[in-house]
Amino acid sequence: MFVLVNLKAYPCDPVAVAEAAERVATEHGADVAIAPQAAHIQAVAQSGAETWAQHVSPVGHGSHTGSTLAEAAADAGAVGTLLNHSENRLKLADIDASLDAAERAELSTVVCANNPDQIAAAAALGPDAVAVEPPELIGTGTPVSQADPDIVRDAVAATKRVDPEIEVYCGAGISTGEDIAAAEELGADGVLLASGVAKAADPQAALEALVD
Numbered sequence: 001m002f003v004l005v006n007l008k009a010y011p012c013d014p015v016a017v018a019e020a021a022e023r024v025a026t027e028h029g030a031d032v033a034i035a036p037q038a039a040h041i042q043a044v045a046q047s048g049a050e051t052w053a054q055h056v057s058p059v060g061h062g063s064h065t066g067s068t069l070a071e072a073a074a075d076a077g078a079v080g081t082l083l084n085h086s087e088n089r090l091k092l093a094d095i096d097a098s099l100d101a102a103e104r105a106e107l108s109t110v111v112c113a114n115n116p117d118q119i120a121a122a123a124a125l126g127p128d129a130v131a132v133e134p135p136e137l138i139g140t141g142t143p144v145s146q147a148d149p150d151i152v153r154d155a156v157a158a159t160k161r162v163d164p165e166i167e168v169y170c171g172a173g174i175s176t177g178e179d180i181a182a183a184e185e186l187g188a189d190g191v192l193l194a195s196g197v198a199k200a201a202d203p204q205a206a207l208e209a210l211v212d
């Protein structure tokens with residue numbers, strides 16, 4: 001199971017979390033990645049942890065002030081990017097253009113969506129993975145795999161109808177190894193989580209509890 005830790009804009013030390021993730025990934029043979037703020041991508045990548053962008057803009061090189069250029073994220077060390085997170089929703093045309101930008105920069109892509117219908121639409125755009133995250137459960141500590149298992153099952157089925165090669169992740173409220181095991185049983189290939197690690201007093205212990 002792939003574990004993608006989105007640091008959002010939480011006031012944590014991104015390098016300390018990344019170093020902990022790298023230790024835990026190595027010790028447990030786990031597949032853990034960190035998505036820090038764009039300005040922290042380089043520092044996080046230098047820790048050796050697999051590093052993702054939280055977003056890339058639907059643009060290429062040019063006059064785009066304030067954008068997050070996919071090529072710049074890749075140059076800084078990112079190997080993938082989230083797109084259309086519930087806290088950074090994009091228009092359909094922009095998701096498509098951001099996917100093109102990510103592909104040009106050779107970044108892996110995960111398109112987030114709220115529900116199975118949106119997941120099917122996201123899958124039709126051809127990302128590497130989709131992630132279903134019910135917004136009402138984000139940051140609550142109540143795992144989606146427990147509160148709404150059908151949304152995960154239906155998202156998996158909707159994705160596989162479009163393209164069986166696209167991976168499916170789920171997120172919202174995931175914070176324990178049990179939550180990850182439950183997500184796997186529902187057919188997910190990975191999980192997306194944030195507060196369980198980024199807001200933990202001891203991020204390394206939180207990561208260990210997740211992958212144990």
Ligand SMILES: O=C(CO)COP(=O)(O)O
Nearest residue numbers: 138139172173193194195
């Ligand atoms: O939005 C999320 C990950 O992208 C989930 O957030 P929480 O893990 O804090 O619920």
